[in-house]
Amino acid sequence: MRQKKRIVLGIGMICTLMIATVYMSRFTHIIAEKEWKVLNGIVVVLDPGHGGKDGGAQSGEIMEDEINLTIAFQTKELLEQAGAQVILTRDGDYDLADKGAANRKRQDIRKRMDMMNAEDVDVFISIHLNAYPNPKVQGAQTFYNEKDEASKEFANLIQNKLKVLTKSKMTSKPGDFYLLENAKTMGVLVECGFLSNPNDRALLVKEEYQKALANVLYKSIKEYFDFLM
Ligand SMILES: [Zn+2]
Structure with a gap:
């Protein structure tokens, strides 16, 4: 028993x-x-500027559109690992205008804008590189639509991280870009550096630095939405 x-x-x-x-x-x-999966349910549009015939800023063989695309791919990977859904406005060397479009530039930008303004999109980042006649001008800068508080806050978050990475004193700024002015979604345009500046240019072509920039964009999105959730 x-x-x-x-x-x-x-x-x-x-x-x-x-x-x-x-x-x-x-x-x-x-x-x-x-x-x-901290970014589960968040939809992000990444917009690598230019593409196709429009290479953007240029320095010798170095083209802006190629670097923009690489940074976008790297950011996409990080965001997807964290559970976000990522839409790229382009994933190759082309623009979005139809064959034979009367005004390629305008149609291209409108199609990008439509993707950013789609109903389920939470945030967009348009990725660019800058160029200026004075080669001494350098640094990364984030632009936002001044009528949108959330975009301003998000731009500041990015810019503070860019300041640390690039040791730049530049601050985020309202930008009169067509994309920003017509955006219905929170978002920013980031100029990741100046191809016309020798220091910036030497860094921008390095994979390690492109990854660091992607990490800034990823962490900013993560921080912004982590705080809201
Ligand atoms: Zn550009």
């Missing part, structure tokens, strides 16, 4: 342990998933 009791007690303990193990593993799984 006593032995029977002990067996029952033993089976009971084993069952309790098994249930506890299953429960704990589910619990840690939920925690891990929450940490890893």
Whole structure:
């Protein structure tokens, strides 16, 4: 009788342990998933500026549109790992205008804008590089629509991180870009540096630096939406 009791007690303990193990593993799984998928449900449009015949800013063989696209790909990867849905306005060397469009530039920009303004989009970042006649001008700068407080706040978040990365004193600024003025979604345009400045240019062509820029964009989105959630 006593032995029977002990067996029952033993089976009971084993069952309790098994249930506890299953429960704990589910619990840690939920925690891990929450940490890893912090951007679950967030839709991001990344817009690598220019493409196709429009290469953007240029310095010798170095073309702005190619670097913009690389930074966009790197940012996309980071965002997707964190659970975000990412839409690229382009994923190759082309623009968005139809064949034979009367005004390619205008149609291209309108199509990008339509993608950013789609109903389910939470945030957009248009990625560009700058150029200026004075080669001494350097640094990364974030532009926003001054009528939109959320975009301004988001731009400041990015710019503060860019200041650390680029050691630039530049601040974020309202921008009179067509894209920003017609945006219905929160978003910014980031000029990641000046191709016309030798220091910026030397950094902008490096994969390591492009990844650091992508990380700034990713972390800014993560911080902004993490705070809201
Ligand atoms: Zn550009």
